[in-house]
Structure formats: structure tokens, C-alpha cells
Amino acid sequence: MDKTAGSRVLDELDDPAYFEDFEDFDDFDDWDLDLGAEYDPPEVEPPSLAVLAACTFEERTCLIDTYVRQELSRVLRVPPHEIDTVGRPMNSLGIGSINGLELQRRMEAALQVGVDLQRLLRANSAAELIDCLAGQLGPEDSPHKHGDSLHAAAHAAPGVL
């Protein structure tokens, strides 16, 4: 097999040995491995729902910020304090569809609240997600209770494919 060929048709698609032979094609993360051992995230400690419901919006946002950083740390394998929750969209942090689904399911289980996967993936920042959760987890009469910032994010034309 000529490994130097360009846009050659891959004509051994059913042969599992094909990519083993194509050695340079699947070593995508070689240079990532050079960065050192994968970060081992700390145990995640979800906040108490009772505490969240009783505190102010600002206090609740702070507690949820800490928790969401922990979950992002677990999914992305980076230290919580290094996660930029303000300036980057979720996929720029490394959240794709599968680990986005994992994040959604972990947060829904811990916080007992619905999280829309599409909105999570399209959020302009983790802070947008945190604000939305802080609104949803407040007391029933909270003006933030039905905040829909993530809905707005989901329907904002991203302008980039």
C-alpha cells in the first residue's frame, strides 16, 4: 500500500487492519501525550438543593459556579480554576456532543433540574449556563426562575459553521 498517495480512495474499508497499517493517520493525540499525564479531577461535590433555594441569587450563582467548574473539570480533565467560564463558548472549552451529554446528565441528576442539551452546547459561555441554572434553582417567586438565556443562545445565529 502506498502511504504517500494523496486523495486516494480508501478501498479497504472493511478491513480492520487497514488503519493499523496506516500508522500515521491515527496518532492524533501524540503531541497531547507529550503534555504530561492526564489531570485527575477531584471528587465533585454538588451543592445542597435546600441551600440553593434559600440563598440569594448572587450566593446561588457562586455555589453553582463552583459546582459547574467541578463538573467541567471532570469531563474535560483540566483543573477547575483554569476553566474560563466567561470568555469562551462551550465547544471552545472542549465540550462536544458526547461530553456535553455527559455534562447535561450529571447536572440534571445532581441539581434535579432540566438542562437542554442543544442550549448547553450552544451557550456562549459557561457563565451563561451558570446564570440560567441559578435562575432555575431559586425560590418559586424568583424573577430569575424562568430565565431563558440559554434559549436565546440556542437561537443566536452563530455566524460560524
Add this chain to the structure above:
Amino acid sequence: MTGRAALLAEPEPRADALPAQDGLDVWLVRRPHPDRAADLEMDELSEAERKRAATFVRPTDGITYASAHIALRRLLGAYLGMAAADVPFVREPCPGCREPHGRPAVTHPDPPLHFSLAHSHGMAAIAVSKTVVGIDVERLPRDETVEVCTPALHPGERRELEDAGTEERREIFGRVWTRKEAYLKALGTGLSRDPAEDYLGAEAHRRPAGWTLLDIPAGPRHNAAVAVLGDRPGHITVRRLPGEALYAGGTVDLRPQGAADHATDSGA
């Protein structure tokens, strides 16, 4: 890009460059080594694309994103007979609200040219066809990710995962998920549609009617799949885009080399 597209003439595809009427072209793109990142032809990207590439926390993710978009522009430019930087991208109407933030597309070429792009951890995949198409590529998930995410799948998919051995689960989940996301991208809903709604498991006859799902071999660390509207394409080619095609001065050669177009039975 949409505003810019409005200023451009509609593309005139080269008939000899386009996929056959019943054809499907799939291109696999590898992220270049970071040492070669400076050689990527970033000038062909839009300002929004360049900004986006710079926002990734992991530099290698930014390189993957830029590589995927350069490849997409150069491939579509070659199919449409225009410069990569001029490919007129638009957004189709959202299936939910009809606002223009649905599936990415190129401006109304005649005959229509459909494409889909996906990228994940060092690999990008691009599908080009004259019919509606969606593609997905994903790195193999971790065991704990599979465990947490499996309950979100269709009951039939969940059963297949429960019946599988521990070693197989990551691979099976990856196959199911890439088929599912490829299908939802082709459908135009993306993940606004509940992942539990549609069966995309191993039994082809149970999958959504009117669609063809194909697994695309993508190496031992990734899964990839394509969804095509209608019957299985008669001519399917899966090609690797050479790294040089992403760099300044590089070009894309649409002609298969060393073999004729051929169908591949890559379904589950």
C-alpha cells in the same frame, strides 16, 4: 459569512467535479502536527472562523477546527469551481422556528450540492453529495461517559449496550452516537431532538425509514458515520485529504487516484 455571500454571484458547479447523482464523497482530514500549524492557509477563512479558531482552550483543538474549515472551503471550492475564500456559505432555516440559523449550506447551486462537516480530537470528516447528508466523527468515549450517557439513548440502543461486554461498549456507543448525530444533522434538528427518540442501533431495518446510515472506518480511536436521505448511494468514496492540501499553496485534487470510484458496504 451570510452577508458576504449576498454580494457574491451564485456558484456554477463544474459538472465533472461534482459527485455522481447517486454519489457520496467522504473526506477524512487529519490535524497537522502543531509544528506545521503556522503553514495552515488561515487567510482563506472568514474573520469569524479565524476568531473562533483562536478561542479554543487546547491549541490542538484550534488547529483541528482551522484544518477542518480550510479543508471544507478548499473542497467545496474545487467542487464548485471557485476560490476557497469565496465559497458562499449560508444558514438554512431552523426547522423549529424558520429563522436562518439551521444547517450550514452553500448558496443555491444548481444542481444542489449538500455537505456536512464534523471534527473531534484531531480528525475532521466532510461529506459531499447531491442529496441531503449529515456526518459525524467522535473520539471513543471513556467508560464512565458511556455509563452516564447510555440512559439517554433509545431503549433498543440501550439494550444493545447492556448486552455487550465491557470492552465492546465504548465502540458500540461511539457507533450509535455518530449514526445518531449524523442523522440529526441531516434532519436539520441537531440535538434539539431527543436522542432517545430515534433508533440508530445495529439493526438497520429498525432505523429511520427513508434514510441510509453508513459507518465510516476512522481508525482505532474514532468512530464516524454518515446519514444520507434516500437509498444507499451507488457510488461511495472515502478519501484522506493529504495534509499538504491544507497549507499555503496547497491544492485539492478531487480525482480518485489509483482506483475508480466504487461503492463500499460500510453499514453496520
